[in-house]
Amino acid sequence: MTTATRTCPLCEAVCGLTLTLSDDHRVLSVKGDRDDPFSKGFICPKGASLGHLDEDPDVLTEPMIREGTTWRSATWDEAFAAVADGLGKVIAEHSRRSLALYLGNPNAHTMAGQLYGTPLIRALGTRNIFSASTADQMPKQVASGFMFGDPLTVAVPDLDRTDYLLMLGANPLESNGSLCTAPDFPGRLKAIRRRGGKVVVIDPRRTRTANLADEHVFIKPGADPYLLFAIVNVLFAEDLTAVNLDVDGIDEVRAAAEPFTPDAVAARTGVDATVIVRLARELAEAKTAAVYARIGTCTAEFGTLAQWLVDVINVLTGNLDRPGGAMFANPAAPPPRRTRPFTTGRWTSRVRGLPETMGELPIATLADEIETPGDGQVRGVVTVAGNPVLSAPSGPRIDAALAKVDFMVSVDRYINETTRHANVILPPPRTTQSGHYDFALLAFAVRNYTRYSPPIAPLGDRPSESEILARLAMIAGGEDGDPMAVDELIIAGTLHKAGVGNRADLIGNSGAELRLDLMLRTGPYGEWNGGDLSLQKLLDNPHGIDLGPLQPQLPQRLVTASGRVELAPPKLLDDVDRLRSGLDQQQPEIVLIGRRQLRSNNSWMHNVGTLVGGSNKCTLVMNPIDIDRLGIDGDAVIKSAAGELTVPTEASDAIMPGVVSLPHGWGHVGGTRTVAAAHAGVNANTLTDDSIVDVLSGNAVFNGVPVTVGPVAVG
Numbered sequence: 001m002t003t004a005t006r007t008c009p010l011c012e013a014v015c016g017l018t019l020t021l022s023d024d025h026r027v028l029s030v031k032g033d034r035d036d037p038f039s040k041g042f043i044c045p046k047g048a049s050l051g052h053l054d055e056d057p058d059v060l061t062e063p064m065i066r067e068g069t070t071w072r073s074a075t076w077d078e079a080f081a082a083v084a085d086g087l088g089k090v091i092a093e094h095s096r097r098s099l100a101l102y103l104g105n106p107n108a109h110t111m112a113g114q115l116y117g118t119p120l121i122r123a124l125g126t127r128n129i130f131s132a133s134t135a136d137q138m139p140k141q142v143a144s145g146f147m148f149g150d151p152l153t154v155a156v157p158d159l160d161r162t163d164y165l166l167m168l169g170a171n172p173l174e175s176n177g178s179l180c181t182a183p184d185f186p187g188r189l190k191a192i193r194r195r196g197g198k199v200v201v202i203d204p205r206r207t208r209t210a211n212l213a214d215e216h217v218f219i220k221p222g223a224d225p226y227l228l229f230a231i232v233n234v235l236f237a238e239d240l241t242a243v244n245l246d247v248d249g250i251d252e253v254r255a256a257a258e259p260f261t262p263d264a265v266a267a268r269t270g271v272d273a274t275v276i277v278r279l280a281r282e283l284a285e286a287k288t289a290a291v292y293a294r295i296g297t298c299t300a301e302f303g304t305l306a307q308w309l310v311d312v313i314n315v316l317t318g319n320l321d322r323p324g325g326a327m328f329a330n331p332a333a334p335p336p337r338r339t340r341p342f343t344t345g346r347w348t349s350r351v352r353g354l355p356e357t358m359g360e361l362p363i364a365t366l367a368d369e370i371e372t373p374g375d376g377q378v379r380g381v382v383t384v385a386g387n388p389v390l391s392a393p394s395g396p397r398i399d400a401a402l403a404k405v406d407f408m409v410s411v412d413r414y415i416n417e418t419t420r421h422a423n424v425i426l427p428p429p430r431t432t433q434s435g436h437y438d439f440a441l442l443a444f445a446v447r448n449y450t451r452y453s454p455p456i457a458p459l460g461d462r463p464s465e466s467e468i469l470a471r472l473a474m475i476a477g478g479e480d481g482d483p484m485a486v487d488e489l490i491i492a493g494t495l496h497k498a499g500v501g502n503r504a505d506l507i508g509n510s511g512a513e514l515r516l517d518l519m520l521r522t523g524p525y526g527e528w529n530g531g532d533l534s535l536q537k538l539l540d541n542p543h544g545i546d547l548g549p550l551q552p553q554l555p556q557r558l559v560t561a562s563g564r565v566e567l568a569p570p571k572l573l574d575d576v577d578r579l580r581s582g583l584d585q586q587q588p589e590i591v592l593i594g595r596r597q598l599r600s601n602n603s604w605m606h607n608v609g610t611l612v613g614g615s616n617k618c619t620l621v622m623n624p625i626d627i628d629r630l631g632i633d634g635d636a637v638i639k640s641a642a643g644e645l646t647v648p649t650e651a652s653d654a655i656m657p658g659v660v661s662l663p664h665g666w667g668h669v670g671g672t673r674t675v676a677a678a679h680a681g682v683n684a685n686t687l688t689d690d691s692i693v694d695v696l697s698g699n700a701v702f703n704g705v706p707v708t709v710g711p712v713a714v715g
C-alpha cells in the first residue's frame with residue numbers, strides 16, 4: 001500500500017486529495033489533503049468517489065471501433081489509422097470546412113485539454129469550433145473581454161476578505177463554485193458571516209446556499225440584468241458611486257441606467273423596489289463588497305448584459321481590483337499574454353450568421369451546421385470530453401444530426417449519448433495515470449496558489465490523453481508521427497518569444513510536463529522571471545504552494561485600446577434597447593430553470609452507484625401552489641417550443657410559483673452505461689430551444705424557458 005496526494009480533477013474547487021493505493025495502483029481510499037494550503041482537507045462526495053470512478057467497469061480501457069451498431073476493441077495503431085482514414089476522406093471529398101470540433105467541460109480540468117486543444121484546432125483548419133463554453137460562461141468572458149480587453153481577465157469575489165457578498169444565480173453548496181475557484185466554498189461563506197459580513201443570495205429557488213446566507217431574495221428567471229441595472233440606477237440617483245479606477249464610459253452607463261428605476265423593474269424582476277434600493281445602499285456602504293453572478297445569470301437571454309452589469313457595480317462601488325472586492329488572480333502558469341483588444345464577430349457561422357466569440361461558434365448552432373446542405377456543411381466531427389446530446393440546447397436535434405455525419409471520432413472515457421455516434425472512440429487513461437495541473441481554474445482562484453500532481457500509476461502501454469490529442473492533431477494536420485513534435489514546436493516558439501531560458505534546462509517526463517515547467521519558469525513567479533517557481537519546486541511541494549492573497553492587477557492587466565477600464569463598451573450598450581423593450585413584454589405563466597445536484601457532474605457521473613439515487617434523481621421541482629392549480633398528481637407533462645417530456649414532480653415551497661426546475665445531464669440511453677441507464681431520467685435539453693441565444697455571446701439559454709405543465713393524460 002502506498003499513499004499519494006493529488007488535486008481532484010472533478011470540479012472547479014481543485015481540492016487536494018490524499019489517496020491510498022494498492023500495490024497494483026488501485027485507489028483504496030480517498031481523503032481530503034489537510035496539508036493543502038488552499039483546500040485544507042475539504043472534500044465532497046464526488047472527490048471521495050474518485051476510486052469508484054476509476055474502477056467503473058463501463059469505463060473504456062481500449063480504443064473502440066463501431067461497425068454498424070456493434071462495437072469492438074481495437075489497438076491504438078488501428079484506431080488512429082481509422083481516424084486518419086475517416087478524417088482524410090471528409091477533407092478529400094469536401095474540405096476542412098466540413099470538419100467540426102466540440103470540446104466539452106472536462107477540457108477545462110485536464111492538462112491535455114489545456115495544452116493540446118489549440119494545436120488540435122489549428123490542425124483541423126476549420127472555423128466550426130464549438131465547446132461547452134457557449135452553454136456556460138461565455139457571457140462572462142465576452143463582458144470581461146470588452147471591459148478589460150481580455151476575456152480571460154475575469155474578476156472573482158475576494159471571498160476571504162469581503163464584508164458583503166451579493167450572489168446571483170450561483171449555488172456553490174451544490175456546485176462547489178464556478179468561475180471562482182474556492183475549495184470549501186461553504187466554509188468561506190460561513191466565515192464571511194462569522195466576521196460580521198453579510199451574504200445575500202438572489203435566486204428563483206431558496207437553495208442550500210440561500211439557506212446559509214443572511215438574506216435570500218426571489219427573482220423571476222432571466223430578470224437579473226433588470227435588477228442589476230436598477231442597482232446601478234440607485235447608485236447614481238443617490239450619489240453613492242465611489243469609482244477609484246481610471247475608467248471610460250461612466251456618463252454613458254448613467255444614461256443607459258436611467259429607464260431602469262427600481263419601480264420600473266419591480267414587476268419584471270419580482271423584487272420589491274424598496275429591496276432594490278436597500279441592496280444598492282448596502283453595497284455602497286459596506287466597507288468592501290463584491291457582486292458575483294454565475295450560471296443562472298449566464299445561461300439566460302441577456303447573459304452578457306447581466307455579467308457586464310455585475311462588474312459595472314463592482315467598479316461604481318469602488319470594489320473592482322481592491323482587497324475585499326472583486327479581484328483578479330495572478331496564476332503561476334498563465335496563457336501567453338494578449339496583445340490586441342478582444343472583440344467578437346471576426347467571422348460568423350455559415351447557417352445562422354451568429355458571431356464568433358473567442359474563436360468559437362455557439363453550440364446552439366451545431367445541429368444547423370450538420371443538417372443544412374451547402375458548401376461547408378459539417379460531415380466530420382471530433383468530440384473531446386463532451387456530451388452535447390445531453391448538455392446542449394435542443395439536445396435531441398444534435399442526437400439525430402450526429403447519426404448522419406460521415407465520420408466521427410471521440411476522445412472520452414465512456415460510450416455516452418453522444419459518443420455512441422462515433423466511428424472511433426479513443427479513451428483517456430485513468431485519473432491516477434494522468435498528471436494534473438489546473439491551467440484554467442487557477443486563473444479564477446480566490447487566492448494565488450499552485451500545485452502539480454504527477455501521475456501516480458504507470459501508463460503501461462496506453463498513451464496519455466496529451467499524447468492522444470497531440471497525435472490527433474498531427475493526423476488532422478496530415479502527418480501522423482511522434483506527438484512530441486507538437487510539444488517541441490511550441491517549446492521552441494515560446495522560448496524564442498520569451499527570450500530567456502534554455503530547452504536543455506527544462507525537466508519533465510512528458511511533453512506536457514516540459515511545457516508546464518516552461519510556463520512556470522517564465523510565469524510571474526518563475527525562476528526565469530526573478531522568482532523561484534519551476535516544475536521541480538512543485539514536485540518538491542506535493543501539497544501545493546500558497547502564493548498569497550489576490551493583489552491589485554490594474555491597470556497592468558488591461559488590454560483595452562484606451563488602456564482604461566471600459567465601463568460602456570459600444571457593443572454592450574447597443575443591446576440595452578432590446579433589454580428595455582423586454583420590460584413591457586408579457587411574461588409566460590410558467591418558466592423552466594435548471595439545478596445542480598451535489599452528487600452529479602453534468603451528464604457523466606451517474607454511472608457510479610454510490611453517487612446516484614436517493615436525493616440525486618431527475619425530478620421536476622414545482623411549488624405546491626402550481627401543483628394544485630394545474631391538477632398534477634405524480635408525473636407531469638412539460639412542453640416547450642422545442643419539445644415535450646413526462647417527468648416525476650417533486651413539491652417544494654423553496655421554488656417560486658410560476659417557476660419549475662429540472663436538472664440537466666439526465667436522459668441516459670441503454671447501451672451506453674449500465675448504472676446510468678438504470679437511473680435514466682429525462683434530457684432537460686429536450687425542452688431548451690437552440691433557436692434562442694444570448695445575442696452578444698451566442699450562449700445557450702437554459703433559464704427562463706417558457707413552458708406549459710399539465711397532468712399526464714389518462715387512458
Ligand SMILES: Nc1nc2c(c(=O)[nH]1)N[C@H]1C(S)=C(S)[C@@H](COP(=O)(O)OP(=O)(O)OC[C@H]3O[C@@H](n4cnc5c(=O)[nH]c(N)nc54)[C@H](O)[C@@H]3O)O[C@H]1N2
Pocket residue numbers: 011012105136168169170171172174175176177178202203204205207219220221222223224294295296297300593594595596597598599600601602603703704
Ligand atoms: N455537483 C455538481 N457540481 C458541479 C456541476 C454539476 O453538474 N454538479 N457542474 C459544474 C459546472 S460545469 C458548472 S458551470 C458549475 C456551475 O455552478 P453554479 O453557477 O453554482 O451552478 P448551479 O448550482 O446550477 O446554480 C445556479 C443557480 O442559479 C439559479 N437560477 C436559475 N435561473 C436563474 C435566474 O434567472 N436568475 C438567478 N439569479 N438565478 C437563477 C438556480 O436556481 C441555481 O440555484 O458547477 C460545477 N459543479
Ligand SMILES: Nc1nc2c(c(=O)[nH]1)N[C@H]1C(S)=C(S)[C@@H](COP(=O)(O)OP(=O)(O)OC[C@H]3O[C@@H](n4cnc5c(=O)[nH]c(N)nc54)[C@H](O)[C@@H]3O)O[C@H]1N2
Pocket residue numbers: 103104105106110132135136137295299384385386387388390391392411412413414416428465594595601602603604663664665684685688702
Ligand atoms: N439544461 C442545461 N444544460 C446545461 C447546463 C445547465 O445548467 N442546464 N449546464 C451547461 C454547462 S455549465 C456545461 S459545462 C455543459 C457540460 O457539457 P459537456 O461538457 O458536453 O458535458 P459533460 O456531461 O460534462 O460531459 C463530459 C464528458 O467528458 C468525459 N470525460 C470525463 N473526464 C474526462 C477526461 O479526463 N478526458 C476525456 N477525454 N473525457 C472525459 C465524460 O465521460 C463525459 O462524457 O452542460 C451545459 N448544459
Ligand code: SF4
Pocket residue numbers: 008009010011012013014015042043044045046047048176183
Ligand atoms: S469539491 Fe470538487 S474538487 Fe473538491 S473533492 Fe468535490 S469534486 Fe473534487
Ligand SMILES: [Mo]
Pocket residue numbers: 105132136
Ligand atoms: Mo459548466
